[in-house]
Amino acid sequence: TVFRICRLFSPLECLVQSLSGARVKYCTLANARKMAVVWMNKNLKSLSYVVDGETHTVPVVEIENLKTHDRMLKIKCRDPSIPGGRRLALFFATRDACEIFVTAVALLAPLEALVKDNGAEIKYRQFYNPMKDTYNRKPVAEKKKFGPYVLLKGIGHGAFGKVYVALHVKERRIY
Known part of the structure; x- marks a missing residue:
């Protein structure tokens, strides 16, 4: 009954590593991919990313869906004010970088949020100690x-x- 997505690090280590950020490709509605930087804010209440010099913030409590597939992380939120609607798609350089980041976000996301890793639902998040x-x-x-x-x-x-x-x-x- 252990909540685990990342093979390399514990959930706490993933959270601390996500504070320093990662370079990603941000997918827009027109399917164009732009370079971006994403990081977990130090207050641990929001996720921020910079695209084309503009900083955007996603409150963690607004996340209702987290899905990964290989190097891609998809975030679906309840808040429609996020650029691109309620959805955010980020492509990481490696699968490990994606796992580290999704583990950190899953650790802080509400328990009602659905978290999937390569199509399989991650269970037992509520029992994580x-x-x-x-x-x-x-x-x-x-x-x-x-x-x-x-x-x-x-x-x-x-x-x-x-x-x-x-x-x-x-x-x-x-x-």
Whole structure:
């Protein structure tokens, strides 16, 4: 009963890697493919992508459908204000890059959202317990703690010092 899409990394590692972004090809309605960059925002509440110098944002709570096929990720949203309608199609350079990104988005997407990998529905997302997962090949339960948070990785500097991706022990949410 383990939720897993990516063969190489745990879901938590995929989430942290998606913060740095990936180069993709963005498919428009006219089937033209343009270069784009996609990344998970540091607040972990939205997905952003840049096409032709314009930044677009997709709130994760609006996702109702995630599908992958080989290197392609299709996202269907409830919000019609997304450029190109409610659908977004991204082509990654490799299958592994696509798996990393879809695992990260599936980890944060609402449980009602349908997630499919190469036509097979991904089940057991609701039973995923990040405290029983690994991060950098070490159990998360053994990582450094700060109050009710497990510190996973530093992602930059803020006004008060280092900024970390952290996991709340009781809520099982990532901050």
